[in-house]
Amino acid sequence: MTKPRHIRSSAIGTPIRRASFLLISGSVFAVLLIVWWAVTASGLVPSIFLPNPVSVVTQLYGLAVRGTLWVDLGVSIYRILVGFLIATVLALPIGVMIGSFATWEAAIEPLVDFVRYMPVVAFVPLSILWSGTGDGQKFLIIFIGTFFQQVLMIMDNVKRVPRDFVGLGRTLGLSDRRILTRIVVPSAMPGIWDTLRISLGWAWTWLVLAELVAATSGLGYRITVSQRYFQTNTIIGYILLLGVLGLITDQAMKAASKALFRRGDAA
């Protein structure tokens, strides 16, 4: 009797069970945590460079109880929301127009493409000159960092709408305006949503950058202040917190996409 042939689970492209996947990925986190704990508890790395996990958690807990954490968080979320919304509200119509009309593309695309390659970091001193160190400067940095990328990505989303969809609209006698609102935009929407999800992830980086350089409140500000007082546990705690926040917004955007466009994409 011949045994059924089994393909090695380590072969290229072979899927593994979900349980195995979770076990492996969970183990990596656990091992890293143990290593972290071991090198700090043994005194191998001084706590001024790397505090132990317990100290980080206790410090975060203390900041949360005293309310500092929530104030920092509130200020930062407010800034990212406003900055991101301003960028998105402007990028949407412009991206749709340059994705649809060659004249618009000629006028705007090369310019945006050029600005896109100017490093956002280099705009920070200028942004302080222009708008001080208040919220306006944070909005400006988030805007510069996301708007130009969004415009180009939304243009791409729009260009990917099948040509025949537009042809269909024209054979139905629809005006250009109606073809845009009834066919092109709804058709590009799942892709545009993805663009927003990705650019929101970047926005967190720009926010913290702006807060690190010049601010009197926010998550980034707290990190700078903590450096001054050698509170390494606060710094690490906030960096981990920022990672978690990014992950949460990303997952929330993905879940929203599933709810909004659950019928569309596969067609």
Added chain:
Amino acid sequence: MTPKLHIGGLGKSFGTGEKRNEVLRGITLDLADNEFVSLVGTSGCGKSTLLSIVAGLQDYDDGELAIDAAPIVAPGLDRGVVFQSYTLLPWLTAQQNIEFALKAAGHGRTESRDIARTHLELVQLSHAAERYPSELSGGMKQRVAIARALSYRPKMLLMDEPFGALDALTRHQMQELLTRIWEEHRLTVLFVTHDVEEAVYLSDRIAVMGIGPGRITQVFDVPLARPRREAVMETTPFIELQRDVHRAIREASRPLEQ
């Protein structure tokens, strides 16, 4: 009698100067009312371009183009178009896709719903009315597309290799369905295909196109009785005609001496 569709000496080139590429030259073809005419030819003969011009989606350089003696200047609801690619809007159900076209044609809400339902029934898809395109097979999608193009009562139907992306079995089913609908409801149809068997089975006349530049080299009458059923494909007249058309396509595939 004025023809339903008049194409007279139509020419079309892409590009200018050195790069100018003449894709259609002196195309003359008249379609009578309720006539089913196929355009066949090797790829690159410009048959899809010609259909697209008749649809009003592309312009042309010279010649005449008229539907019911009125010149064609833009796309419009008087010509229903079925594309080769699936053009069902993915965020609408089968029913809503048809209603979308009916609303564009100026029908009211309840009226659109009723007409859409009737046309889904016509293509035997009443059971799939609430399904989204991602839940439909390729053949079902094209049936909805045909129902949509018929729903707003265009003067004629333009079909650009509508079954080209389907598997052989589904293609046969679709051909039978289209023949049945056409024989019952009668409509002027301009049908582009590279499948000669399909052209002979469906058409009243077949125009063979050649390349370099794209032109009509020969027009065949299809003298097969209607209603046609699949069995007709095994009869001698069918097979002979199919062979003649094949030969005509082969001869037309040699570019003209410049």
